Amino acid sequence: MPTTDELAAEIAALRARVERAEAALAIHALKARYAQLVDERYARGRVASDEIVAARAEAIAALFTEDGVWDGGAQLGIARGRAEIAARMRVPTLVFSWHFFVKPQIDVLSPDRARARWDILSPCTTADGAPSWMVGFEDDEYARVGGEWLHRAMKLTPVFMAPHATGWTRILR
Numbered sequence: 001m002p003t004t005d006e007l008a009a010e011i012a013a014l015r016a017r018v019e020r021a022e023a024a025l026a027i028h029a030l031k032a033r034y035a036q037l038v039d040e041r042y043a044r045g046r047v048a049s050d051e052i053v054a055a056r057a058e059a060i061a062a063l064f065t066e067d068g069v070w071d072g073g074a075q076l077g078i079a080r081g082r083a084e085i086a087a088r089m090r091v092p093t094l095v096f097s098w099h100f101f102v103k104p105q106i107d108v109l110s111p112d113r114a115r116a117r118w119d120i121l122s123p124c125t126t127a128d129g130a131p132s133w134m135v136g137f138e139d140d141e142y143a144r145v146g147g148e149w150l151h152r153a154m155k156l157t158p159v160f161m162a163p164h165a166t167g168w169t170r171i172l173r
Helices: 004-039 050-061 081-089
Strands: 064-071 078-080 094-097 100-110 113-126 131-145 148-163
Touching: 004 050, 004 100, 004 113, 004 131, 004 148, 050 081, 064 081, 078 081
Parallel strands: 064 148
Antiparallel strands: 064 078, 094 113, 100 113, 113 131, 131 148
């Protein structure tokens, strides 16, 4: 028969596991919301209206901490803070995208900090109208602020961007 102290320790350990699992699920939902909002800047194969793009840009920025960093790499640039992130999201570089974030590797570091790596597959249409496949990964840092998980930093690392018609075989050789 376990002692009261042993039961209390077991309950504390179970509580910590549940909190980590709930944090991972909340982060998963945050990333899904981010993808949804980024993709809603496009409608029927073209950039949505200025009003829709601006509203989505503000909503995307709200998914980051006040001092959050959105790092799209050399081609897409870096935005620091919600105002810069919103401004960057108001200027789509594509005319269509659909983000699939897969293989999440979420590591809850503490009750208020986490990090993750997500693989990304995104069928998209470039500004010149070429249907393409973008593949890469994103490394994220998260902070829980006021009980809500937000992106603290997000860094995109593209692996390749391949025209849909010719595929990626030449790129990987």
